[in-house]
Amino acid sequence: MITVFANPDRFMALSRYLTPILAAAAAALFAWGLPQALVTSPPDYQMGETVRIMYVHVPAAWWALGLYAAMGMASFVSLVWRHVLADVAARAMAPVGAVLAALCLITGSLWGRPTWGTWWEWDARLTSMLVLFITYIGYLALWAAIEDAQRAARLAAILCLVGLINLPIIRFSVDWWYTLHQPASVLRLGGSAIDPAMLSPLLIMAGAFACAAASITLLGMRSLIHRRQALAAELRLARSAP
Amino acid sequence: MIRALMSVYRRDVALAWAGGGGAAAPLGFYVGVVLLLPLAMGPERALIAAAGPPLLWVAGALSVLMTLERLFQADLEDASLDQLLLAAAPLELAAFAKGAALWTALGLPMALVGGIASLTLQTPPAAAPIIALGLAVGMAGFISIGLLGAALAAGVRRGGVLIAVLVLPFFAPPIIFGAAAAAAASAGEAPFEGAFQLLGACCLFYAALGPIAAAAALRLQAD
Amino acid sequence: MTDPALPGVIEDPHTAYIAWSYALAALSLAGLAFVGWWRARHWSARAKAALRAEAEGGEAEEKKASTP
């Protein structure tokens, strides 16, 4: 598959059609999933209606993590096979992942308010998501700080890979920390086994988020490739101008 | 090869100490931050005893962050990084040697000062050596992963803030285990149990991962 | 029933949180899509313009070179 996307031109041709298709798929899945999530699915016996926030919070958490893993793979390909497209893919996924991580934190806080009575609860998973969010910020800050695009791509790839290796360690240490300082038994966010009637809207919403994220990522990759072409052409123009 | 690594180590320790007062600035910063706690929270003993050990770790992490910026930036600017690349030793070990030099020149003194400062934070005197030892291990972990941050931001003007935001997520595990170990020590529990072992494991892992990743980044900086 | 911890909040507080969550989700996805679309449009236009200018530059040179 990687070789199919090998050269940017074929990628541009393919993504020209894939981007709108994915966007349409996302819209369709949202149309299908939202009524279930908001109306037809049953309220939680403890939390009542607020469990509906789960259909936004959980997909955001999944894809914030999923995108970082995908960035890790793209970074590996970029470092080992020096693929131009892999750099562009990792760079295009980062903002989407960062926004999803932020969305996950905010919806977690909104969900926690009625459930726990506070805007922010240092729950193990929310804390790990906060660390992941700062990792995204660091990744984007590194890209912004380095002028030479090629060097920035490789350095960011190293940072992303080391971050990926550390995710399980950070996750383990935060869980260990949470159990160490375990406050009174607190209702875990969505901890109870998910009622099957809730599962289908959750999966549909997750699919909708996935298509939306993929479409936005492809859009980002297209603009990054156009940007490189534009800057290179302008550079050549400036140099050859009499 | 060992001679080459020892030469990098000795030169960096000499440079760390020679630069005007040597370790005085980071140590001063460290003590200053520790001082802020009682000023902010009032002299109430129980409060300070609870917040003391963890603060030692937060202040230690911040002080190490301050020393990371000049670690590779100076070498990149005056082209002595090229010498490390051409040396009779792999760049990974040269990075490790630079980290070890920073640890000896600044990490250990900070751990010592941390142990002494823990006395002022109402922790029982018996706990001080254990806290100092924990800090020494933690500093090694912070510096090792800090090598990567310093290497990534070596080419960036005023890269200090960038290094901080790059490296802080990786500081989470050592802070968690280190502060827990310090709290356990000040609570009088058995010194080298649970948290301390996890701290050691995490810092050993960073001591291996940091130099390798930093060397990869340095090769890119020199490209 | 009003939430004891939030005196004076509207009658059923939960719908507010749900509404805000979905609104923010929609806002963030729409925002990402819009920024992505705008940037893609901007850079593709600029790339087209630069490449066309380069092509014209090339033709001008050929014309110059071919005329004695």
Place this chain on the structure above:
Amino acid sequence: MTRRAFKGQPSEGLTDESRLVDGLAFEGLALARGSRLLFQDLTACYQPGVLVELTGPNGSGKTTLLRAIAGLASPAAGVIRMGRATDPEDRASLAHLLGHRDGLKGALALRAHVRFWAELFAGDAGQIDDALALVGLRGLSALPARVLSQGQARRLALTRLVIAQRPVWLLDEPAAGLDRAGKNLLADLIDRQVRQGGLVIAAVHEPLGLPAQSLALESLKP
């Protein structure tokens, strides 16, 4: 500064295994600076015991080529072979690189610099004072490097070439900042290295006054 033989030079000069078997070779070499292609299809071969003068206008890629040979910069295409070594790390261990910047630490004493290089490049730590004497900085050996003038700093950097024997010298405008005596000293060092079977590639703007092959980069326009 009278021209005198380098006293205390290790007799065998370049040790046998460090002597290059079959020189330096480029095969279809192309170099780029960021996205800009500097030159391509450079194919050449230089036997040991030769001085190569690298010429070309500013920005034609002289420095990049020297760094690529040393294994620091990665070529856009093609292969660089140094003796049997093609891998960058192996080439790096066979070469000395003297760039524009001398790579000195202002706070460190001159003697400390030379000892550092002696150990870093696995050279002979006993030769420190002789090396300093050779470049005429024996008297300043205890002072920190920041007191040196540009020419003196360049002379200190030259001791790097002398203190540890390496078959390939990559010099980027080595004569820059040197006075007449310094230029003579440089010519002496290069001459002896070449006669001992070493290979010296120097990026220069005016010839060094030694028998040399030349490699002009402007003839390789992309």
